[in-house]
Amino acid sequence: MSQKNHKLDIRHLAKSFGQNHVLRDVSFSIDKAESLVIIGGSGTGKSVAIKCILNLLSPDKGQLFFNGEDLLKMSKSAHEDAMKKFGMLFQGAALFDSLSIWENVAFGLLNGTNIKKAAARDIAIARLQDVGLSEDIAFSYPAELSGGMKKRVGLARAIATDPEVIFFDEPTTGLDPIMCSVIDTLIIKCVRKLGATALTITHDMASVRRIADKVAMLHDGKIIWHGAVKEMDTTDNPYVKQFIHGDLKGPITNK
Amino acid sequence: MNFFATIGKRFLQFLATIGNISLFTIKSLMHCLKPPFYWRQFLRQLQEIGYFSLPVVGLTAIFTGMVLALQSYTGFSRFSAESAIATVVVLSMTRELGPVLAGLMVSGRIGASMAAELGTMRVTEQIDALSTLSTNTYNYLIVPRIVAAVITLPLLVLCADAIGVFGGYLVAVHKLGFNPAIYLDQTFKYLKASDVNSGLIKAASFGFVIALMGCYHGYHSKGGAQGVGQATTHAVVSSSIMILLLNYLLTSMLFSK
Secondary structure (H helix, E strand, C coil), X not given: CCCCCEEEEEEEEEEEECCEEEEEEEEEEEECCCEEXXXXXXXXXXXXXXXXXXXXXXXXXXEEEECCEEHHHCCHHHHHHHHCCEEEECCCCCCCCCCCXXXXXXXXXXXXXXXXXXHHHHHHHHHHHHCCCCHHHHXXXXXXXXXXXXXXXXHHHHHCCCCCEEEEECCCCCCCHHHHHHHHHHHHHHHHHHCCEEEEXXXXXXXXXXXXXXXXXXXXXXXXXXXXXXXHHHCCCHHHHHHHHXXXXXXXXXX | CHHHHHHHHHHXXXXXXXXXXXXXXXXXXXXXXXXXXXXXXXXXXXXXXHHHHHHHHHHHHHHHHHHHHHHHHHHHHHHCCHXXXXXXXXXXXXXXXXXXXXXXXHHHHHHHHHHHHHHHHHHCCHHHHHHHCCCCHHHHHHHHHHHHHHHHHHHHHHHHHHHHHHHHHHHHHHCCCCCHHHHHHHHHHCCCHHHHHHHHHHHHHHHHHHHHHHHHHHHCCCCHHHHHHHHHHHHHHHHHHHHHHHHHHHHHHHCCC
């Protein structure tokens, strides 16, 4: 049985692609309204871990407890209901280019609930305002927006259905430093406002310090260190040290 | 030794692809019966596949009908059988050339665009995003495309038949000096409903193949722009070959008596 107080409890998650063992044994847990950031180099399987939890990939082994229930052992309809409580901001925002901005934001509402179209549009516009975008862009299309605005729309879409857990896949990659701060601030604001649990993967250390309560480091398919964000600077774990300082020499590059 | 290893690897990959396509087909068909049905997506596809393909299919059909009349005249006039031209044009159009040429043109137009659109959605994570927004990707993306293609291809072929016969009529009457009334009479005299119907059955199955291949290759594309390009090529090549293969099989089944 899982501990009741964990919102999300991942145990012994493993996933391989052929001979490539991306995740060997990943275990971590997040409490309600907590923000965990997973750090790690490119290609260490951070995205794969999130995709396994969201059922976009099927894990080879492991247990995924959400509110104390194993997602992998649920009935199909229970699993669908559980999935409605997750939200995700994709790395490239992944907006649907055939739909207008408000339809993008309201997509989960229009397709997952019985809400009326006009009401969904009002919620979408309110969400757009939450992320600092004006009502005027609601009827434009994703191709007309800049990268930072797309990310914000993606964030509005991820929070539109009031999810209990939100995943952020490299939310600040490819943005200028000021836009990074804006997005990070919005993430904290939205998560606090919704009381949601947040799981972020990133390798942007400035961003980690802004949004994390706890940090876990993924390396070679395993969580090799985890702790509170304050402990990150004082740890003597050589991997974490090398990663946060961006040193060329260290255990990560000596392979 | 390496040579045989390569052949073996290719062969296994080929078998794996057949298996994957079969699974994809079964899964798509099962989702056709499962709610929800996305009407808006379906109507968009109807417009895209049916209405916007009309010019291409129409042009193909009219020139084919024209050249058929011209070529059969060259042959038939050598043994004074010119009166058979109208019958040859209408039977070739309805039974073979209408469905096959419309199918090939639509596969280039629609199969390619489906593969490119779904492929881009795959590599920009839009398909993943759909799943996270509690939407079944098969119901939302695949089913509307397949159903729309199966419905619109026969309609397109019906238009192609009519336009092709009209092309033959134009050449016969205005270039070869046939009497319009007699030509039209000859056109319909030996035409049976089964000739048109068999073409429509072919068209519906070609529509299914085009949408299936476009969706399969797009949905499973990998690795950025190059992957999307490959998916598009595979979609058009595989659906064109399957159309020609299926055409032979259906012809031998439908006209086996």
